[in-house]
Amino acid sequence: MFTVLHDLVRYNIEFAIGLGLMTAIVIFAGLSFVSPVDPTMVYLAIPDQPPSAENWFGTNSRGQDLFWQLTFAFRNSLVFGFTVAILSRIISIAVGLTSGYVGGWVDRSLMFVNDIFVAIPIFPVLVLFYFVFRDDLDSFRLALIMACFGWPFDARLIRSVAMGLKHREFTRHAVFAGMSTRKILFEEHLPYVMPIIFSTFMNNMLWSIGFEVTLAVLGFTDINEPTVGTVLYWANSHSAMVVGVWWWVVIPIILVVMTFLGLFLLAVSTNEYIDPRSRLRRMGA
Amino acid sequence: MTDYIWFLAKRAALLVAVIFFGVSAAFFITHLSPIDPVETALGRISSQASFSPQAIAEMRQTLTELYGTDAPVLSQYGNFWRRLLVGDLGPSLIAFPTPAMTLVMQAMPWTVALLVISTLITFVLGNLLGGLAGYNQNNALFKSLGMLAISLQPIPYYVVAFILLILFGFVWPVLPISGGYAMTVTPGLNLPFVLSVLNHAILPALSLVLVGFGSWFLGMRALVSNIVTEDYVTYAELAGVRKSTIVGSYVMRNALIPQITGLAMTLGTVFSGTVITEEVFNYPGLGSLLIDAVFEGDYALVLAVSSISVVAVAGAIFVVDLLYPLLDPRIRSE
């Protein structure tokens, strides 16, 4: 495990950059635990101060220190993305492994359901949920809903790997040894799909955090909970760009782009580590 | 031929299933709400303008029929389907008494045009450049294009649209950042209107292209760099087949098949992106309509936009799926 990590960092520049970016963001979000201010309070500082020695990222029009505000925002957004990724991974692993291993009509019907989920445009559906829940749509509920939509692509990917594993020698041995299907799936096959799960985990976090930003900026989430999206929401509602409080918009956007880039690089580089064909290509070049 | 019919039948079944489940979901999600939509709607309408009691009673009746609490949920559900099929989902609130469906149909062309144009540009550009990048892996220009694609690809629609808005709205205000056309032109088939529409579409379309480009580019590059190691490509190269033929008819042509499937699979996501982008640029399409409807608590309109979105996206996916057998003779044949 550690040698793999070491190899990746050493020989894969994309992985190294991605890891660096994510480490920085996670440390930044972690700082929220030692924050001297409560992120939900307003007018604790002089509003609209540009970045300076005591307010590194400046303050916003609501009298909040942006540095500490953003540490909470990133913590909440990361936790949100993590929750969605974990939940949707559970669904996609269950569906993907079952579909790939059992095959037949089980596979066909699961993939049919899968295709339905792929084809439904998620944004109108999420908006519909907001329409119903209104301000009760907190992070956790939103995470649950998004998890229900975040699995189909990855389930298909895991299924294709599981179909390959099914015909491997060790599966047959396990079957002859009388192992139950569930045991085979979770003890024999799961380790092989683990790298894909990691890669899709990153992609999924990226997707859900992105969606959270979108919904929040439009005001379709609980706007009193600091997240990356709600920070931008408040900046918008105070017309931050128009009145010249540019740091309120620019700094979060820089940080969020760093996050997305970091997650994406981790996803693609591990994906490449898994896929020997792209590795071979790299070698030949 | 039978394979083709099978394929069609399966895709058609999927189309029906998606519409059925999507529209049902829209219906049942809205019915989770504890609020009585009829009275909320009536309260809102009568607070905005005065209506005759008769008109209000009539409205109450239509609205009750649509989501009414008097009937059991299942019969409301059946009713909803019937109304959807005849295209009548009741009056909207935000532009009372214009029917919700009329508003949807007015917004639809804007979204469809934006979506189709930007998807076409993105698909062609991304696949062409990605394919060339996959074939010429050591070319510095394509390598830097790859870097650009990698850094653009993960950024969500909203953020890209927002960055463009900042750049062209505040930093360098040369393009219109809001609306579908200028106030000064009269809608219709006249040159100033068409030009104004195109001018207003640049930023929304650009942001959609920027986000979409990366995934097509990277996907095609990966596909092509696998396909160039296929035996039939190597063999054609060894036989001295002309380079342009190899790139076009051997490499790209084969890579296009999974990309078309990919197009069908991403249409839902692209639609969501379009909706989001429209909101940023205040573009008069389905997205802006949906968001206005949510803020105004317009039940009929929300339900209409979501149902029609599901139907439209499923239909578009079906159309793209029909293209697939044209590209892959293995499905077309008997």
Place this chain on the structure above:
Amino acid sequence: MTDDILKVSDLKAYYQMNYYGNNFEVRAVDGIDMSVRRGEVYGIAGESSSGKSSFVKVLAAAIRPPLRLVSGSVRYDFAGHPIDLATADARDIEAIRWKHLSYIMQGSMSVLNPVRRIGRTFEDFASRPLNLRGRAFRDRIVAHLERLKLPAEVLQAYPHELSGGMRQRVTIGLATVCHPEFILADEPTTALDVVVQKEVLKLLRDIQKEMGAAVIFVTHDMSVHANVADRVGIIYAGNLVEEGPTREMFSAPKHPYTAHLVASLPRIGDTAQRPALDGRPPNLAKPPPGCRFHPRCPLAVERCRREAPPLETVSPDHRTACWRWSEVAPLVDHGMRQEVVR
């Protein structure tokens, strides 16, 4: 020997592997010397992953990373076009492809573009070298296909619509339609069932005779060599270990490995227990010292472990790389197979 059309000397080609920081070489072709005469069918045999395909790839100028030419020369003497692949530039190599030198790649099932009609593929491959277009080109192709017992309709077909045997004949057709002087055929019949295989072999042989082309024919199936090859070369772990006239190779092999290959042929009415060869071919990234065959060789002595034997001539046209060749006896009494096609 002025009649050699191909002369290979000290050819080395390695796969350069790099697995996340681990660099190593797979020595798939490691010092091969041989030559092929005009109009001859030279068979190459050897077990799986001994380096047969890698060798043929080098001969076909089909070197792609990670394969790399390390040393040696590959000289073809085409009419008016002598060329050394090791030093020639890309333009010269392009000029001989398909006109003079054609190649049937291993796995002919996957060498046809799945989304292109066979007719278009023929156009792509042969229109330029033949310098024909339109009607004239089509007539020429149809005539050629007829010789391969393929109906003209296959030109309208996609590869997946053809049977394995038809596809194989199509690839043979692609490789022979320009009447090259030299054909490299890598396992062109391996995936076919016995009946179709025989038919395809006969066609290939007929066409070869008619055109007078030289052929290198690779297969691990010794019975096929018995039927088509004039001479046979045996490759073991990247080395040519024995080479000689087909008849002699079967009746009096001079290398213990050849003796095993020959002995493992099934024969009608034969119930004798044949000694099996233990072990696996060596890892080409770390070949054993001395003779590469010694870990599996029943005759191995101390010298074999230390020193690699040179390829020495033991009778006219017959060379072997074994210190103890004079002690090698056929493991079974072996006449030629009955069903010789020619």
